[in-house]
Structures are given as C-alpha cells and as structure tokens.
Amino acid sequence: MNGSLRPSGGDKNRATSLLGSEKRTFKDKLHLMIQEAEQAEIQAIRENQLQDKKSISIQMLVDGRPEAFSDFFSLTHGRLDRIMGELPFDASTKEMPQESLSTLKNLLIAADDAKSLGDVRALFDTYKTLAIHFYKIGKLKFTQFFIQQCVRTGQDASWAEAQKEALLAMGVIRQLTGDVVGAIASYERRMDLLASDLAVIAEEQELAAAAAWREGGGGGGGGGSGLNGGSGIMNGGQLDEVDGSNFNTNDISGGVGGMTNDYYDDSPEAIESRKRAFIALGLRRDVGMRSLQSILLQQAMQFEAAEDLAAAAATYQQCLLVAERCDNVAAAARVHFQVGRMCHAQQRFHEGIASLRIFLDLCAQTSQEEAEREAAAAAAAA
Numbered sequence: 001m002n003g004s005l006r007p008s009g010g011d012k013n014r015a016t017s018l019l020g021s022e023k024r025t026f027k028d029k030l031h032l033m034i035q036e037a038e039q040a041e042i043q044a045i046r047e048n049q050l051q052d053k054k055s056i057s058i059q060m061l062v063d064g065r066p067e068a069f070s071d072f073f074s075l076t077h078g079r080l081d082r083i084m085g086e087l088p089f090d091a092s093t094k095e096m097p098q099e100s101l102s103t104l105k106n107l108l109i110a111a112d113d114a115k116s117l118g119d120v121r122a123l124f125d126t127y128k129t130l131a132i133h134f135y136k137i138g139k140l141k142f143t144q145f146f147i148q149q150c151v152r153t154g155q156d157a158s159w160a161e162a163q164k165e166a167l168l169a170m171g172v173i174r175q176l177t178g179d180v181v182g183a184i185a186s187y188e189r190r191m192d193l194l195a196s197d198l199a200v201i202a203e204e205q206e207l208a209a210a211a212a213w214r215e216g217g218g219g220g221g222g223g224g225s226g227l228n229g230g231s232g233i234m235n236g237g238q239l240d241e242v243d244g245s246n247f248n249t250n251d252i253s254g255g256v257g258g259m260t261n262d263y264y265d266d267s268p269e270a271i272e273s274r275k276r277a278f279i280a281l282g283l284r285r286d287v288g289m290r291s292l293q294s295i296l297l298q299q300a301m302q303f304e305a306a307e308d309l310a311a312a313a314a315t316y317q318q319c320l321l322v323a324e325r326c327d328n329v330a331a332a333a334r335v336h337f338q339v340g341r342m343c344h345a346q347q348r349f350h351e352g353i354a355s356l357r358i359f360l361d362l363c364a365q366t367s368q369e370e371a372e373r374e375a376a377a378a379a380a381a382a
Contacts, residue, residue, distance in 0.1 A: 056105050067115070068108040075104065075142065103133055120157040124150055131169070144173050160197055164190050168288045175291075180299055187292035191283065191325075198282040202275040213264040276327075283326035293322055293331050297338070304342055312342065333362035 053076045060069040107130050114123035127149040134142035147170045154162030171186035265271075283289045300315035316339050323332035336359040343352030 053101065056101065060105075060109075065109065065112045068112040072104060072108055075145070076101065100133065100137070100139075104130070107133075120153060120159065120162075124153045124159075124162050127153060128166075135173075140173055140177050144170070144177065147173060160193050164193050164197075164288075167193070168291075171288065171291060175295065180295060183295055184292065184299075187288050187295070190288045191286075191292060191322075194286055194288070195279055195283060195325075198279040199275065201282075202278040205278075206271055206275065209264060210266060213266075280325070280327035284328050286326075289322070289326055293319065293328070296322060297335065300335075301338065304338075309342070309346070313339075316342075329362050329365050333359050333366070336362065 053072075057069055057073055057076075060066075060072060107126050111123055111126040114120075114126055127146045131143050131146035131150065134140070134146065147166055150166035151163060151170060154160070154166055167186045167190035171183045171190070174180075174183035174186060296315055296319045300312050300319060303309075303312035303315055316335055319335045320332055323329075323335060336355045340352045340355035340359060343349070343355060
C-alpha cells in the first residue's frame, strides 16, 4: 500500500499541465469564436453590398444606361485607378461607403438623363452634387473624379465659367491630396481662362467708353458688368468662393492711360495700357491666383530646404512670372527677398544683393503700410 492510488509528483504535474492546457484551449476557442463571428458579420455586410452593387448594375444595363453602368461599376469595384491612372490610391480610398450607393445610383441616372437631353447645366450640377457628397464624407479621390467630370463638361460645352469653377475646386482638392504639381496645373489653366475672359470684358468696356465719349456723355470709365463672383463647387464646405472679381473699369480708370470722367485718351498705347491694367487687377483679385502664388512660393521654399537649389530657383522664377502677370508688386517683392536670402546663404553675394535691391525698390512702389507688412512676412518666413 504505497499509495498506488495517489498520483505521484510527476503525475500531479502532468494533470495540472493538462488542466492548464484545457483552460488555455477554451480561451483560445472562445477568442476564435468571437473572431469568426466578427468576420461573419463583415462578410455578411460585404455580401449585402455586393448584392446591392450587382442588382443596381444589372438594372442600369436593363434600363439601357451603359455609361451610368460603366461609371457605377468602376467606382464601386475599386476600378477608379483605371479611369484616373495618374493618381495614387490606397485601399481606403477605393472603398465605396454602403450609404453612398443609393446616392451614386440616383445621381448617375440623373446625369445620364441630362446627357440624353443635352442639358449641360443639369449635367454639371449633377456631377457637382456628387463631388460635394463625397467631399463631405472625406472621400477625396471620388470627389476628384467628379470634379474632373465637371471640368470635362465645361470643356465639351465651351463653357468657361463652369471650367473656372471646377478647375479652382480641382486645384484645392489636389492640394489636399498632396498632388502639388497637379494643383499648380489646375490653377494655371484657370488663370488662362480668367485672363481670356477679362480681355473680352476690357475690350467691350473700352468700346462702350469710346462710344459714350463720342456721343458727348463725357464718361470715360463706363459702367461695365465686370466679372461676377459666385458660389463655388464646394458651396457650404471649405471651398466656397470661385473668384473674388466683381469690378469694372471705374476701379482702375484713374492713372492708367488717362481715362477719367473728363477726358478719354483714345491713343492705342493708352487703350492697351488700360486693358492690361484691367486684366492684371482681375487676376490679382482672384482667389485662384492667390492660391497659385501661395503654392508656388511654398514649393520653392521646400525645394530650397531640401537643398534642391536648381528646382528652387526655377520655381521662384515661376512665382515671379505669375506675380508679373497680375502686376502684384507685393508678391514679387517677397519672392525677390526669398531669392536674395537664398543667394546670401550660398555665399552668392553679388546675386543676393541684386535681388534684395529689387526687393527694396518694389517695396518703395507700394504704400508704406503694404511694404512693412511684406517685409515683416518675408522676415518671418526667413
């Protein structure tokens, strides 16, 4: 009777080990069951969404809407990168939120109807509504896709106002997604369109002013409709104003070629001078132009910080060209200050002194208050 019924020390340890093993196995199984339940729920949601996508896609084809089907399929099946191949996508931007499927379906059908009827404004507004929808839920790549549709709609219809509105929004969205080069390209395209529109308005107002003067009205400036500002493509969001232009030749008549209330100078030089001043003022007041100047200056400073001096110099030069185009003396002064500072840091003292002298000359052309603000801003940036 040596305790044969009692477990030995080794048997006791083995029993404890087995018991512990069973406890761990139960916890593992419980954890696994929870994971499986969560995966099953996710899978059920995906299957429901897939079924919704499938039924909507089939219905679009049955209804004879191949273009709406193509866009819906691409947008809901992660094919957006095939449409906009130049854009980088990650998994999160490819996913279409379940709650957006109905909105997408209804508005794509509305866009299809607008195309069939040739209603360009309705088509533009539909794409604009889709862009706003995805902007509000943070899906910027989908936003960008529909802004691009707005741009194309304006181009196809030769509708400059629509193009300007969409290109401004495109520039901002590209900035938000880190596509600086694309943002600059969008702003520059918009600047060209705006300058063309301003040239037409300036010509019309010159003709009206000349006619009024010949008829004895004495009014050099004329009324003129000017450019109207308006609600932007992201109305209600961060991107609200399309442009800040709302002016006429009365704004610039004094001191630019001799157009006053008592005298109209009809010499070709004076007329051309007034036109240039009008276009420059319109560009200078435009929010898109200000965005372009800001992003170019930031990019130049980033190149400089990264010691890519050739790229920095080229971008500073681009900044100056934009500033000259809109006759923005203060912006040009700041660029020359940055160039002078960069040259000084590289011990290119002759070039640096030349740029800083230009900076001082340009500051002298502005009001004292503006000059002080620009100098303070430039010094702060340094």
